[in-house]
Amino acid sequence: MKTTNKLYLIALVLISFTILSCDSEDPVPENDGELITDVTLTFQEIDVNGDEVGEPFDFTASDTEGIEIGSTPEIETVMLAKGKTYQMSISVYNSVAGEDITEEISEESDEHQFYFLGSAFVGTPILTYEYDDEGGINLGLKGIVKVDQSPTLNNANMQILLRHALDKSYPGATNPTFTDYAQAGGESDLDITFPVVIE
Amino acid sequence: MNLKTGILLTLILLFGFKANAQNCNFSIRGKIVHLENNEPIEAAYVWVVEAEEGAVSDQNGNFTVKNLCSGTYTITIQYLGHKDIRDIVKIESNTFSKTYRLEDEAMELSGVEIHGHRDAVQTTTAVSSLYGENLLESRGENLGESLKRISGVSTFSTGNSIAKPVIHGMHSNRIMIMNNGIRLEGQQWGAEHAPEIDPFLADEITVIKGAETVRYGPEAMGGVILVNPAPLPTKKTSKTNLNFVGGTNGRMGNLNLAHVGGSDKIKGLGYRIQGSAKRSGNVKSPGYFQENTGVNELNLSTSLGYSSTKLGIEAYYSLFHSELGILKDSHTGNLSDLKDIIENGRPFADGEFSYDIVNPKQRVTHHLAKLKSHYHISESWKLNFQYGFQLNHRQEFDKRRGNLNKKASLDLELYTNTIDLYVNHTHKNELSGTWGISLIQQANTNVPGTGVTPLIPNYDMVNAGLYAMEKFSKGPLEVEAGVRYDFRNVSTARYINQELRTSDLAYQNLSAFIGGLYHISPDLTFNSNLGSAWRSPNVNELFSEGLHHGAAAVEIGDPDLESEKSLKWINELQYDGQKTHLEFTAYLNPIRDYIYLNPTGETYVSLRGTFNVYEYVQANAFFYGFDFAGSYQFTTKINGYLKGSIVQAKNIDNDSYFPFIPSNRMDWGVSYDFAKASDSRTNKITLSNVLVARQNREPDFDIAPAPPAYALFNLAYQKQLTLGENKLNLGLQVQNLFNTSYKDYMNRFRYFTYDMGRNVLLKINYEF
Numbered sequence: 001m002k003t004t005n006k007l008y009l010i011a012l013v014l015i016s017f018t019i020l021s022c023d024s025e026d027p028v029p030e031n032d033g034e035l036i037t038d039v040t041l042t043f044q045e046i047d048v049n050g051d052e053v054g055e056p057f058d059f060t061a062s063d064t065e066g067i068e069i070g071s072t073p074e075i076e077t078v079m080l081a082k083g084k085t086y087q088m089s090i091s092v093y094n095s096v097a098g099e100d101i102t103e104e105i106s107e108e109s110d111e112h113q114f115y116f117l118g119s120a121f122v123g124t125p126i127l128t129y130e131y132d133d134e135g136g137i138n139l140g141l142k143g144i145v146k147v148d149q150s151p152t153l154n155n156a157n158m159q160i161l162l163r164h165a166l167d168k169s170y171p172g173a174t175n176p177t178f179t180d181y182a183q184a185g186g187e188s189d190l191d192i193t194f195p196v197v198i199e
Numbered sequence: 200m201n202l203k204t205g206i207l208l209t210l211i212l213l214f215g216f217k218a219n220a221q222n223c224n225f226s227i228r229g230k231i232v233h234l235e236n237n238e239p240i241e242a243a244y245v246w247v248v249e250a251e252e253g254a255v256s257d258q259n260g261n262f263t264v265k266n267l268c269s270g271t272y273t274i275t276i277q278y279l280g281h282k283d284i285r286d287i288v289k290i291e292s293n294t295f296s297k298t299y300r301l302e303d304e305a306m307e308l309s310g311v312e313i314h315g316h317r318d319a320v321q322t323t324t325a326v327s328s329l330y331g332e333n334l335l336e337s338r339g340e341n342l343g344e345s346l347k348r349i350s351g352v353s354t355f356s357t358g359n360s361i362a363k364p365v366i367h368g369m370h371s372n373r374i375m376i377m378n379n380g381i382r383l384e385g386q387q388w389g390a391e392h393a394p395e396i397d398p399f400l401a402d403e404i405t406v407i408k409g410a411e412t413v414r415y416g417p418e419a420m421g422g423v424i425l426v427n428p429a430p431l432p433t434k435k436t437s438k439t440n441l442n443f444v445g446g447t448n449g450r451m452g453n454l455n456l457a458h459v460g461g462s463d464k465i466k467g468l469g470y471r472i473q474g475s476a477k478r479s480g481n482v483k484s485p486g487y488f489q490e491n492t493g494v495n496e497l498n499l500s501t502s503l504g505y506s507s508t509k510l511g512i513e514a515y516y517s518l519f520h521s522e523l524g525i526l527k528d529s530h531t532g533n534l535s536d537l538k539d540i541i542e543n544g545r546p547f548a549d550g551e552f553s554y555d556i557v558n559p560k561q562r563v564t565h566h567l568a569k570l571k572s573h574y575h576i577s578e579s580w581k582l583n584f585q586y587g588f589q590l591n592h593r594q595e596f597d598k599r600r601g602n603l604n605k606k607a608s609l610d611l612e613l614y615t616n617t618i619d620l621y622v623n624h625t626h627k628n629e630l631s632g633t634w635g636i637s638l639i640q641q642a643n644t645n646v647p648g649t650g651v652t653p654l655i656p657n658y659d660m661v662n663a664g665l666y667a668m669e670k671f672s673k674g675p676l677e678v679e680a681g682v683r684y685d686f687r688n689v690s691t692a693r694y695i696n697q698e699l700r701t702s703d704l705a706y707q708n709l710s711a712f713i714g715g716l717y718h719i720s721p722d723l724t725f726n727s728n729l730g731s732a733w734r735s736p737n738v739n740e741l742f743s744e745g746l747h748h749g750a751a752a753v754e755i756g757d758p759d760l761e762s763e764k765s766l767k768w769i770n771e772l773q774y775d776g777q778k779t780h781l782e783f784t785a786y787l788n789p790i791r792d793y794i795y796l797n798p799t800g801e802t803y804v805s806l807r808g809t810f811n812v813y814e815y816v817q818a819n820a821f822f823y824g825f826d827f828a829g830s831y832q833f834t835t836k837i838n839g840y841l842k843g844s845i846v847q848a849k850n851i852d853n854d855s856y857f858p859f860i861p862s863n864r865m866d867w868g869v870s871y872d873f874a875k876a877s878d879s880r881t882n883k884i885t886l887s888n889v890l891v892a893r894q895n896r897e898p899d900f901d902i903a904p905a906p907p908a909y910a911l912f913n914l915a916y917q918k919q920l921t922l923g924e925n926k927l928n929l930g931l932q933v934q935n936l937f938n939t940s941y942k943d944y945m946n947r948f949r950y951f952t953y954d955m956g957r958n959v960l961l962k963i964n965y966e967f
Binding site: 022023024025026027028029030031032033034036037039061062063072073097101104105107108164165167182183184185187188189190191192 | 527528530531532533535536539540543546547548597598599600601603608614616642643644645647648649650651652653656657658659692693694697699804805806807808809
């Protein structure tokens with residue numbers, strides 16, 4: 001093979017490589033849109049007529065770091081009084097993307113549902129829960145929590161589960177304390193256990 | 200049978216076939232190949248002048264002239280369109296054997312056809328192919344499923360539509376898939392990332408089971424899969440091939456149309472165009488539908504080629520586009536969800552049939568373009584140049600909230616340029632070889648706007664390789680050796696928590712192989728190959744940091760991982776008799792610093808719930824095992840076959856097993872031929888039985904135990920009809936005849952569901 005031929009080939013290889021080679025783009029930071037960093041439970045005491053009594057108060061669970069190994073969420077203890085009835089509303093927030101997820105859950109109420117489990121709701125329940133969402137749907141962003149007059153225990157757990165893409169018409173799924181929620185399909189978007197203390 | 204007995208058997212067979220010599224009982228053995236590409240020549244005529252004895256070479260180019268006394272003989276070899284060879288040989292013992300290379304004289308004789316160029320696999324290692332009738336039977340299946348027909352190959356799958364081929368326990372980045380000569384570069388690291396290739400473009404699919412890093416580059420550690428179209432026509436012709444496959448399960452329809460043509464005006468100009476479309480809906484397991492398991496696929500390939508005596512040019516383009524649904528129930532929110540469904544063993548709902556594909560789903564588009572050229576510098580030297588461009592765009596959609604549902608949560612664009620420049624030489628003096636350089640340049644970008652911190656960073660990779668290999672053939676013996684040096688540079692960049700993280704990594708390695716092939720007798724061949732291989736850690740193994748929804752796991756990479764180094768020794772004994780065909784392969788494959796995903800035993804707790812934590816670690820591994828395949832013709836009507844494989848994969852460091860290694864499996868069947876002896880057209884029925892053992896070599900940790908053993912029965916009827924000059928092939932198959940409920944250890948969705956139930960398929964192929 002002639003040297004000129006060789007040179008021509010090498011040049012061809014180099015040229016084609018320079019023209020056709022492309023670099024990766026510079027990375028762009030992403031805000032995790034799916035992340036839930038703060039969950040707030042707001043309690044408003046109500047009387048037998050459903051009228052508000054006193055000021056609302058709230059308890060939060062937060063996990064600012066998102067997916068990071070080693071960190072655990074900070075969860076406040078829910079303090080409620082014997083024999084009282086509260087309206088409990090849940091708000092869900094993503095502080096990384098600065099988004100209020102409550103609204104999204106409300107918009108997709110046909111795909112979401114909160115379940116309330118844990119020791120506070122079993123046996124002779126300390127707490128009872130009823131859905132009280134606007135439009136009479138079973139969602140759980142708003143609900144009525146009644147504290148027993150003479151609770152057998154003064155502390156318990158309240159597990160709050162947010163199920164996504166479940167079959168809401170599955171038999172039993174309308175029960176807010178449905179322990180076989182998994183049977184209705186779907187997945188958990190939230191699974192937090194709050195300690196509850198009754199005063 | 201364990202490995203020791205396997206080796207012993209090999210040795211017994213080896214020595215048992217040694218022939219003894221007597222005065223007038225000598226024979227001349229040889230092999231006839233094309234000078235320019237070493238392909239065997241079938242039906243060349245051999246004449247021993249003095250003895251007035253002749254022979255015709257078989258399909259492997261081999262011939263034998265028997266019953267010769269000692270003395271000097273003149274051998275003439277003739278083959279149409281090739282220069283005659285006249286050789287004078289002295290026969291004194293029975294060991295005489297020689298390879299003859301015939302030179303093409305096509306262009307000197309006007310009107311004689313030029314044969315199409317096709318680079319056969321020039322390796323001494325174990326090779327198995329899927330072609331002809333077997334390939335026809337596999338039509339409609341994806342690449343992974345089709346390859347299961349080859350012993351030693353199984354699949355690592357995610358549901359029914361995603362199947363990655365596994366060779367001797369290795370998959371993903373440890374094997375290589377070549378689409379018409381170009382190494383397929385997708386996001387092959389992911390367990391749920393199926394190879395982006397349409398099996399309909401192939402006329403032959405070949406599996407090389409040895410370590411072939413020298414020839415094909417790093418990562419060809421466990422083996423290579425070659426998906427090759429037929430060579431382009433070089434004379435005037437026009438052929439169209441139509442395939443239709445319909446299946447009851449998933450109500451699948453698959454259509455393929457291919458047309459090849461050759462030019463009349465310009466000699467040596469040919470083209471091919473091929474396209475296929477596939478649609479299937481929710482798959483049915485015994486008793487229920489798997490929701491959201493549909494597939495939509497649209498593929499296209501085309502090539503144009505020109506070949507003359509000196510020059511050959513081929514341009515090729517292929518497009519693969521697929522959208523596939525991921526089983527609804529496999530997307531779990533947290534560990535508690537995962538445990539619930541594992542305990543249930545199947546989806547909670549019975550589901551219903553639908554073609555709709557919703558989130559979670561994948562959408563993948565893969566473009567591949569190549570330009571290949573060769574030039575015969577002289578009689579024995581050939582220069583080759585090949586350039587390949589690939590763009591892989593992968594989007595994965597998760598079940599999310601609101602507008603995020605429309606956005607992909609993984610959106611990757613991968614550009615790959617490959618350049619290969621090499622020379623082949625073939626000499627009459629029995630030496631042939633290849634020397635070359637190979638360059639790979641790759642750029643990976645996360646398309647912004649997913650709303651998810653990317654699982655892997657953006658990166659640029661450059662790999663340069665320099666290699667040389669030589670083969671010496673003398674009669675029944677072929678010896679081959681090669682060496683390769685590679686240099687690789689990877690630079691990555693990504694944001695984690697608004698913080699830019701970059702890294703620059705360099706790897707280099709030397710790999711080598713030595714192999715040999717010996718024709719013990721015309722129908723018995725033994726080959727052995729020892730090859731080293733390496734693989735640099737993949738970006739996901741280095742930098743993963745995130746949640747894997749299907750596995751309810753947080754996966755963490757390690758930027759300090761080192762390259763894997765492997766040594767594979769593979770031996771194969773092949774017997775091709777009148778009625779019997781036998782193939783026996785045994786291998787030993789130690790790997791230093793084998794990278795795998797190991798459960799840490801820790802959990803990660805978030806507001807979403809609890810997750811298992813896995814991290815990428817390295818350990819010394821030892822893979823070994825064997826495959827066998829055999830068939831026997833009981834009568835002219837009845838044929839039987841048997842094949843199977845055993846793989847062992849031990850973690851030597853802590854004396855345990857690696858996860859997702861195929862369990863022992865076997866496949867046997869009997870076929871009955873209805874056709875008359877005078878009729879060459881297929882007309883037969885085959886009953887086959889697949890037996891898969893429980894994986895008892897389980898790793899210490901798995902989220903669910905290995906599923907029990909299972910047995911499946913399949914029935915297939917194949918008939919060929921002739922309509923005028925055209926051929927019509929009809930096939931009717933019933934897979935999983937008894938609608939058996941089963942789970943396969945190698946299917947990641949065994950946690951969530953049983954496998955597919957009965958499927959009745961109709962396969963029509965018409966050539967006109």
